[in-house]
Amino acid sequence: MLLLTLIVAGLITTAYAQKDPVGGFCRRFGHQTTVIDRKLYIDGGFINYSPMEIDATNYTNDFLSYLDLDHNGSRDMPQLYANLSKNSSVPSVHGGVLWGDDINKRFYLFGGEYSQQPPADSGSPLWAYDVLNNRWDLFGPPPAFVSAVSYGAGVTISERGRATTTAGG
DSSP states (O other), rough: OOOHHHHHHHHHHHHTTTOOOOSSEEEESSSSEEEEEEEEEEEEEEESSOOOOOOOEEEEEEEEEEEEEEEOOOTEEEEEEEOOOOOOOOOOOOOEEEETTTTTTTTEEEOOEESSSOOTSSHHHHHHHTTTTTTEEEEOOOOOOOEEEEEEEEEEEEGGGGEEEEEEO
């Protein structure tokens, strides 16, 4: 009986240890991306962990990750890193947009949908991530004429300081 308990405990520990956004994921979807200084930043969305045959749950991806497009990892693909800051006050949404700003080295998170109930007082605030200082800043709600969308299209022209989104279908 003790051996069976140890085996079950080992399997449970292994299953939880595999919830690693770098080495243990199977797929991501519904996330937002942008490129600044040849780094592809990935935020939010959903993540499934390996092996999906055991656990096919779509977990909310709470990690801010990036791939360095100039340095390949062991499989001749850009190395994935998930060591950037993102505390619980920064929303993890799916279907939003990241507007990249190459000039000021930051990107803006806007729109999207919450997997759980959004905070009552949040509205659709504009958050920005400072790439150089590894820090999130809250810019507050957008002007009343700007409405947040999800699963649409977003585009930025960093040199002109312009960005836009359109609603999804």
